Amino acid sequence: MSLPPRLPAAPAPAVVVDGLRFAWPDGTPALSGVTVTFAAARTGLIGPNGSGKSTLLRLVAGELVPDAGTVRVSGDVRHLRQDAAVAPGSTVADLLGIAPVRRALAAIEAGSLDPADFDAVGDDWAVEERALAELALLGLDADPALLDRPVTALSGGEAMQVALTGIRLARPAVTLLDEPTNNLDATARARLYAAVDAWPGALVVVTHDRELLEHVDAIADLGRPGTPVYGGTFSAYAQRRAVLQEAAERDLRDAEAALRVARREAVEEETKLARRAAGGRKAAASGRYPPIVAGAKKRAAEVTAGRVRGVHADRVGRAAAERSRADLAARAGDVIRIDLPATAVPAGKSVLAIESAGRVLSLWGGERVRLAGDNGAGKSTLLEVLLGRDVPHRFAVFGDALSVVTPVAVPVGHLAQRTLELDGFPDALTAVRSAAPGRTPHDARAILARLLLRRDAPTRPIAALSGGERFRVALARVLFAEPAPRLLVLDEPTNNLDMASVDQLVQALEDYRGALLVVTHDEHLARDLRVDATWEVARPAGGPALVTER
The missing domain is CATH 3.40.50.300 (P-loop containing nucleotide triphosphate hydrolases)
Structure with a gap:
């Protein structure tokens, strides 16, 4: 069975995370020593709940400050959180991120010559038309009044689609998506998959949606030591993980066998040493050797016994450590068992x-x-x-x-x-x-x-x-x-x-x-x-x- 290759190092990585450590204010650790590089491609970030995926995205976006380590991002970054949270009273324009530009445009149309308004617009004079065209593709009404509609009037799926549209309108160099398929129906998911296929720049997406993970170029596993990055889609990753799991379980069996052998040999050697010591004491008691010779033999036997015990203790220790390492590598996820x-x-x-x-x-x-x-x-x-x-x-x-x-x-x-x-x-x-x-x-x-x-x-x-x-x-x-x-x-x-x-x-x-x-x-x-x-x-x-x- 051929294994998918690891993602080759990109000449100009989009995001470089080095030795990142972060804990919440109460001291609860969220991330510890995370090092990973995200290329200018589409990467699925996976890992168990609680492994820190959302926290890592917030650190990359600059919303949190790490306790240690560094984050380097090439270009501007936009982050869409799980809940697409918005402030009370927000409108569709706010969720799209175009409200400041619209206000500046309205001021200019009313006669404003303030340079700040022109700076806010930049080259985006047709932002409303672009926004409405994108929203029309979602099946939403292309009436300009839609932009002033309260976000609370949208369904959860519609709000997520509008937020995604806002990121596409912004065209950032680095996009961070946290569970973007939440609340999306089948049609909306299909649109998102197509958008991911054509996504410009770097994209890092946290998702449990297995179909979405078939549209990425690489998988980064925050739940594994070192946060390895594997080239290919989730199915290729799953295939590789199955091979690695099988190998880990084989290594665990070998390590357990080696530990049993080391312990058995240590017991056998201890038995031999005990017999020799008993023989030495018997010889000394019989007066076969002069006291000075008997004492020298006893000291030599004790030195030899200590050295032999040390050798076997070291072997048992190494075998036990290898068994612990193999056990950690082979350990599968916990299972929920409840009776109702x-x-x-x-x-x-x-x-x-x-x-x-x-x-x-x-x-x-x-x-x-x-x-x-x-x-x-x-x-x-x-x-x-x-x-x-x-x-x-x-x-x-x-x-x-x-x-x-x-x-x-x-x-x-x-x-x-x-x-x-x-x-x-x-x-x-x-x-x-x-x-x-x-x-x-x-x-x-x-x-x-x-x-x-x-x-x-x-x-x-x-x-x-x-x-x-x-x-x-x-x-x-x-x-x-x-x-x-x-x-x-x-x-x-x-x-x-x-x-x-x-x-x-x-x-x-x-x-x-x-x-x-x-x-x-x-x-x-x-x-x-x-x-x-x-x-x-x-x-x-x-x-x-x-x-x-x-």
Whole structure:
């Protein structure tokens, strides 16, 4: 089996990170001694949740200052964070990053001769036209009024697409994307893949989207010692990792065998030395040698025994160190194992039912239904309706085409797209106990440990947790709440998870016995969860949104 080559050193690397170390204000380490070079190409940055991928991007972007080490970037850099966060009251123009240029253009058109306005515009006199043309490609209205529309009126997927458009308009030398496919529907993802294929300059993308990783030139693995960079796509990387894993497991077996041999030989030699010492003492007691000769023989035997013991101790030590190194190299990721018997719902029990366009759709106990549809079609609005919440714009989306036939009558666990509710808690331990007041701190720690949040993670400040760690805290709050959820509603659950964590989520939900309603654009997740049916939300032009089953 041929192995993909490592990425050759670029003559003019776009980003050089050397000996980077960073810790959060409370002393929690985020990165330690990271050295990696990103070429002027498309690089996928992968690694387990908590390995520091997002933190590394923020350091490269200059948003954080390292405690040690250096970051050198060739040219200007733009960074799109996971949440595409914007300030309250922001508009589409703000999210695109063209608001300052628009203000300068408006001032010039009103007669301003201020050099600062002309500097702000530069050569970009047609920025509005370019922006609207790009937005039209996303299927958004090309009316100039769109630029003044509040970002809060956009769906999560639409906001992400607008933010990506803003980066393309800026044409930076280095682009940093953190989970750019979050909330994107299949059509939007296809557009992003095409944009990545033609992306100018250097691109570093953190993503769990395996399809997106098939459109990069290299994979950098922050979860491996030394952050190795491998040439090729993720499938080529996975092939290489499989070969390396097999070799590591073989090395571990050899190291364990060598350690057993070294220990056995040390025991055998110790037995020989003990016999010789006993023989020497017997000879000395018999008076066979004069005292001075017997003493010399004893001292010589002790020196020889010490040297022999040292040699064998050194061999055992080296073998043990090699075994530890091999064990670390061969170690696979942890597995989530939880038991959720209290979530069971009888298969014949109706959990909820809705009517749309004259057709009734029902969700039954133990059934798994996927909610699909394009960005902005109304999926999140439908979830709010199903959860019995007051939705002021419900009729603007569905009109009279939707009615709830059977309201939800079982305990519900809802995991939203964003984990903002966690910001109200100092740490994960407190967050879990707030959802299950009857549980002791020990119980809460055990729950978090089963979701791979161990050691200091339960008491670490929420702000210091990675996106994936925050997700698992939110998942713990939902799955172990009191009463236990018998309907689990997941809204884009894999947005902030690395690929190993996505697999672990699937493992965790294997033990969930209630009804499941999942909103996801992730085909990989839908396939692994083995959904029983798909409800499609579509919004025909000029008409209300409809829900159909396929």
